[in-house]
Amino acid sequence: MSAYNVTCHACGAANRIPAEREGQAGLCGKCRTALPPLYFRPQPLTERTFDAFVNAYPGQVLAEFWAPW
Numbered sequence: 001m002s003a004y005n006v007t008c009h010a011c012g013a014a015n016r017i018p019a020e021r022e023g024q025a026g027l028c029g030k031c032r033t034a035l036p037p038l039y040f041r042p043q044p045l046t047e048r049t050f051d052a053f054v055n056a057y058p059g060q061v062l063a064e065f066w067a068p069w
Contacts, residue, residue, distance in 0.1 A: 002018075002019040003016045003017060003018045003019060004016070004017050004019065004038065004040060005017070006026075006035055006038055008028040008030065008031060008033055008035065009033070010028065010031050010033040011028060011030050011031040011033065013028055013029065013030035013031065015028055015029055015035060017035075017038055019040065022037075022038065022039060022040050022041070023037050023038075023039055024037055025037045034058075036057065036058045036059040037057075042064070050063075
């Protein structure tokens, strides 16, 4: 089972997030501060879903745009 580490912005503690919990928000194990949902794989968005996803996400978002032509 693979896992990833997420650093808490409030206390700096490392939190191990199992890969199967991708996209789910959690709590810091040390200070109980909310951790943003973490995505390990690119999330396909459309012109209808992009604004809602970016506006609702509490952290930074890296967006890559491309076209099939």
